[in-house]
Amino acid sequence: MRNDGSVGVSGFGERDGGADAAGAPWLSVEATVIERGFAVSMRLAPGEVVAVLGPNGAGKSTLLSVIAGLVHPDSGRVRAGDRVLLDTATGTDVPVARRKVGLLAQDSLLFGSLSAAENVEFGPRSQGMGRQESAETARRWLAEVGAADLAARKPRKLSGGQAQRVAIARALAAGPEVLLLDEPMGSLDVAVAAQVRSMLRRVLHDRAAATGGRSAAIIVTHDLVDALTLADRIVVLDNGSVVDDGPVERVLRSPRSPFAADLAGTNMVSGHAVDAVDAASESAGTGAAGHGGGWIRRRRPERVRTGRVRPDGAAAARQGSRTPAVEGDAPSTPAAIRTVSEAQVEGGTLHRLAAGEPAVAVFSPRAVAVYRTAPHGSPRNVFPVRVTAVEARGDAIRVRASDGAGIPLMAEMTTTAARELGIAAGDEAVFVVKASEVRVYPG
The missing domain is CATH 3.40.50.300 (P-loop containing nucleotide triphosphate hydrolases)
Incomplete structure (x- = not known):
């Protein structure tokens, strides 16, 4: 976490306009x-x-x-x-x-007549490196990108992902x-x-x-x-x-x-990774400080049904607004972050996250279900918010809000759903997001 409260997402170091600590750019x-x-x-x-x-x-x-x-x-x-x-x-x-300067395009552009190892050797050899040293460099970089077992294969025998790994190794092998x-x-x-x-x-x-x-x-x-x-x-x-x-x-x-x-137009919440999902938080939700400890259910909640608009213009209501996860359907492991307001946000990750490490949780506005009052059950990620703006975005309505700690959040719904809810700037509401819709990244 930086002194200004922002998070350097990649973790490669904090920069200021492309200069290092001594002020000299590379x-x-x-x-x-x-x-x-x-x-x-x-x-x-x-x-x-x-x-x-x-x-x-x-x-x-x-x-x-x-x-x-x-x-x-x-x-x-x-x-x-x-x-x-x-x-x-x-x-x-x-x-x-x-x-x-190494240039890697979206197409791997490997030499079809050469094996993966020979493709990676090409850069070092063209720079005057000897055959044995070039071969060792190729082996090292293929191992670095997880493609050591592909060394003898020709490009036509590689999948798209395998070919791109070899192409990355080839670009890096040239130093x-x-x-x-x-x-x-x-x-x-x-x-x-x-x-x-x-x-x-x-x-x-x-x-x-x-x-x-x-x-x-x-x-x-x-x-x-x-x-x-x-x-x-x-x-x-x-x-x-x-x-x-x-x-x-x-x-x-x-x-x-x-x-x-x-x-x-993507929700991003900053915080620090936690070791494991706190089961107690499931019923308390992930609201701002002072909103933990569960909900008092006064009446049946008014839930907004978000939805896509069909080609004929009619709104197709759906429960929970299942949207593609940020990383698609790639296998992920459960992860959670705790925000500065002690709220916990749960999701999945493809990265190794140590407890206390800066991290961010990302989810689409389309994945957010909007309620007037707290929902029944124990949804994982619950944000009590105050609406700051309601905007028309083509056939959809975007609801902008902030939680008790001032974290800006967005939800998107159909015009029909927004009309049924009748929500406006200044209203209190509850944003709910399934853990399956949240991806957690190193901060």
């Missing part, structure tokens, strides 16, 4: 590409992982191409560590093969000082992407530690989970320029651009 980029309307300046601290997000055509691919040397800007300067890779003012332009990942999970199904994402988080963390911070990584993605799981910081591009830049939670909590505002 990677700095300033570039203008007039034809593409691109003018960007950004810095990454040693060991930092930055997620770059933005709508199509925002300039994300141009940014990666400038750093990799595939696009030559009209003006600019790119520096990695103590090496200047590009400086249009002096005519410096280091060739692609000598930049020590890049800057790693660029362009939608690395984009071609994978949800469950496989979750597994590769978890592996990549560990590898990036270990790599930063092993190099003493003499590395940095940029991940271009459309997936909020990539940013939550992997990044220290989010940079949002739009129309070829930076429109938002900050710690992951700050960008999601206080977006400064329309794209980031839309991206922020």
